[in-house]
Amino acid sequence: MNRTKALLAEAGLIVLAALDAVFNRPTEYWDIGVVVLAVGALLFHRRWPVLVFVLTLPALVLVGSVLATLFALFAVSVRYSHRVLLTACGLVAAVGYFFPGLEFAYSRTDMVLTVIYATMTAAAPIFFGRLVHAQRELALRLADIRAAREHERVLDAQAILAAERNQLAREMHDVVSHQVSLIAVQAGAMGVSTRDPDMKAAADNVRKLSVDTLDELRHMVNLLRASGSHTTGLTPQPTLSDLDRLVAGSGIETTMTGAAPEGIDTAVQRTIYRTIQEALTNVRKHAPGSTATVDISHDDTDLTVTVTNTPPTRPTLALPSAHHGLVGIRERAALLGGTVKATPTTDGGFRLELRLPRTSSRR
CATH class of the missing domain: 1.10.287 (Helix Hairpins)
Incomplete structure (x- = not known):
């Protein structure tokens, strides 16, 4: 329902942009062409907002069609957060708004007022677009907080x-x-x-x-x-065969590499599964929008599981945590004679490493 309302609102803005272009009464063939190009480009504002903004500028400069450019500028500010890009687009829109009136002789006062009006006209869609972007990010963060609180409650x-x-x-x-x-x-x-x-x-x-x-x-x-879960102790415990389902249901773009040796003990399999489960849970909570890599390797002495995630691509908030997860997997590893290391990476991501002795996997 909300998506339908958004599409109807965008369609209404495109119609207003077309009416604004018509009211400017383009007469020359190139004027009509740039107007059609600007209004038609607005149909692709979601996919290529910067390109659409550039395509609306000729109509702004030659015909004075303002709404198409403002709508495209709003789409750019919703999509991107780069201040240099938004400032440059705003300045270009302000200059383009001012350009059609250069043929008139402005007084100093009129010139100042026109510059102020052009600047405010260009800044308004940018600020409104950033407001919409912040609202969407806040909705995502609230959903993450609700999920985190439910997870902590469990x-x-x-x-x-x-x-x-x-x-x-x-x-x-x-x-x-x-x-x-x-x-x-x-x-x-x-x-x-x-x-x-x-x-x-x-x-x-x-x-x-x-x-x-x-x-x-x-x-x-x-x-x-x-048994320590909400189910009974008779429930079958997870093994390495359940990892694919765990990764598929995590909601995180995850790449798995390597494999565990054949015939390892079920307790080791449960420890590996719970470690990867906790690591992916932390990625979803504390690094929204990032990707993860799960690597399982082994040699003659150790079995190593490493979960690494990239930096978050969306703003993060401090989420409530009881810190049971890392404590639990450290206790599981200690029972098998292993260790757990959790450290940030140099690029802003995070790395969790579980190392178990091969003797524990052959019990």
């Missing part, structure tokens, strides 16, 4: 859930396993000391049930400690 919830589950796992391990182990030991002693076949069978059955209960308990404790 991370906080996951951290709280992980702490609760770890506490529950400790309680189950310290209390329940101790009692069940004691039952199993006493049942085993009873089975050895008694000569009654029925009592011996009952004791063996109690001991077997206690051992099975301990195995189930250990399994549940492992699930609780491994």
Whole structure:
């Protein structure tokens, strides 16, 4: 709906530019030609705004058709932020506006007023265009902030859930396993000391049930400690085969190079996946408009994953962060004997490097 309104508004401005050209009553063939060229060029103001601005200047100078040039100047200021370019275009438009009246004899006061009016006329579309550009950038930044806050909310919830589950796992391990182990030991002693076949069978059955209960308990404790997300610990964990889907859904132009060795441990695969996931999340939050490169390499001793992004192409804002992401991947790497380095690059980008020993990948 908003796009339809924008297209209708642009169509209305083009019609006004055409009417402005007609009201100037071009009579010569070249005057009519430059008017048609200026109005026709406005149809391509989104793709080539600077070229369209240049093509409207002959109509401004020869016929005095102002609106086409102002509309093109507005399109340039919406598209570009370069101050030198905008200043040059504004000066050219002001001179072009002033040029058709050079045949008249101006007094000093009239000359000053005309120069001021020409300057203000050229500056108005530039300032308005920069305002529209800032509004669009602000809308993008607000969307990024909302996404970042939602991401941080999920991370906080996951951290709280992980702490609760770890506490529950400790309680189950310290209390329940101790009692069940004691039952199993006493049942085993009873089975050895008694000569009654029925009592011996009952004791063996109690001991077997206690051992099975301990195995189930250990399994549940492992699930609780491994799970810290909003899903359950039974959900399949990501592996390197899921990287393509992760990159495709990241919303970032990403290039992947290299490959991991065959047969690496699933824990190593999860660590690589989570590291790349966190790195791409940080790129989306802190370097809007940049591109990323993911490189996976290995030698006889180390497996290295490097995620590098270019500088942001759009203005960035300070987004809220709980700093759980980098802490989490450093902890994952430390469990496997690896390290994580996060450093800015010389061109204004960022580089995240995960290095794991090859011994951890063959566990």
